[in-house]
Amino acid sequence: MSRDIKKVVVIGTGVIGASWCAFYLAKGLDVVATDIAPTAKASLDAYINAAWPMLEELGLSPGASLNRLGFDSVLDNALKGADLVQECGPERIDFKQDLYRHMDEILPPDVIIASSSSGLTMTDIQAKCEKHPERCVIGHPFNPPHIIPLVEVVGGAKTSEETIARAMAFYASLGKKPIRLFKALAGHVANRFQAALYKEMLYLIEEGVLSVEDADVAVSYGPGLRWGVMGQSLQWHLGGGAGGIDHFMEHLMTPLQGIMKTLGEPKVDDKLKKDVIAGVQAQLKGRSVDELADAENRVILGALALRQKVGLA
Incomplete structure (x- = not known):
């Protein structure tokens, strides 16, 4: 579980997902976004281009570049080489359970899968993961993630302490203010x-x-x-x-x-x-x-x- 996080895959490019993409790019990471919506790529590019001047004001990290953004509408293609997945899909438990079950089957066990979910618990989300549910965690941002530092980190019943520690350290290393929640509550804190x-x-x-x-x-x-x-x-x-x-x-x-x-x-x-x-x-x-x-x-x-x-x- 000592994998360095250099490539982040963002699933879902709505407002939260697009903002995460902009933030990770500004921190000098490689980012691959994936979304099946036909206008997703154009909307994502427009959002990041609009956000970039403010990120420049905040201060870009060494290596930060818009050219480090990739996009693939095919999930399995996007996930190749991921070090961390920031999931920002629809707030539907059936959708997330199937998605996490699939990712759990194909991703190496040391890849963290973090959900931006604001209303679902990781215990429910990871319920169908049979291989490595311990690497699944909530990493809930405050909107918009590229501006607001807060991230709420909370595990599920099967999440390991090591995963929580790695997620906390990762977000903190990028200048975020992660807080640890020891119990899952609707809406977090x-x-x-x-x-x-x-x-x-x-x-x-x-x-x-x-x-x-x-x-x-x-x-x-x-x-x-x-x-x-x-x-x-x-x-x-x-x-x-x-x-x-x-x-x-x-x-x-x-x-x-x-x-x-x-x-x-x-x-x-x-x-x-x-x-x-x-x-x-x-x-x-x-x-x-x-x-x-x-x-x-x-x-x-x-x-x-x-x-x-x-x-x-």
Whole structure:
């Protein structure tokens, strides 16, 4: 299991798969993408060409080149010589089980097979692998993978500790921020954090406490700015003043628990959905999804560069 990872095969070239391709190319790896959609190659090329200037801003690794991208619509051809597979196929358990069973039969046992799945567990995905299910692992990125550093790594019932360690080391070696999940949960953890926050936002909107627009302002111009610097537990350490987290836990945790007990359960009906849609439309100011995403990515790039400068990378 000591194979060096120099060639990555990306299965599925939708938004996540295309973003992974761009990221791996920027890190100087050989990448082969595979997808059966007739327009897949053209769409992939367009995505990577659009993403490349931002990747150049982040800093390309030695050997990084668009010329190191290959494409083959035939899966078995694409898999030849793979050191790691980053699977980004449809979120259907029947599809993934058959795909992993097939890959398990034809790939050497030291090739890691990592899934970008956000909703399926590796225990279910690897269920039909009869030879080497221990090399299968979840490597779930935060979108878009070529910009956001987070990767959630979680094994299945048959995944080996060695595979998890290799996956963690691989992602970290490319500048990612991999985190180890010791238990499989629906949505992993980062999406659950988002869901927990949005649940309370919807509740407050439904209760007429504030508008959709002001709920977004409260997040992005309040704690959201801090979350871009450090996590909430570290924030509470600052909140504890000179006494740090010890003082916070001793004197401020009880009031926080009181707030936790009042958090609500929104009734997400058609009216609430329409209110949210209207609130979002009011904030767009004519900007398209692509324009808004580009603006977001540029702010994130600036934040990452600043974190690096002040030693919080």
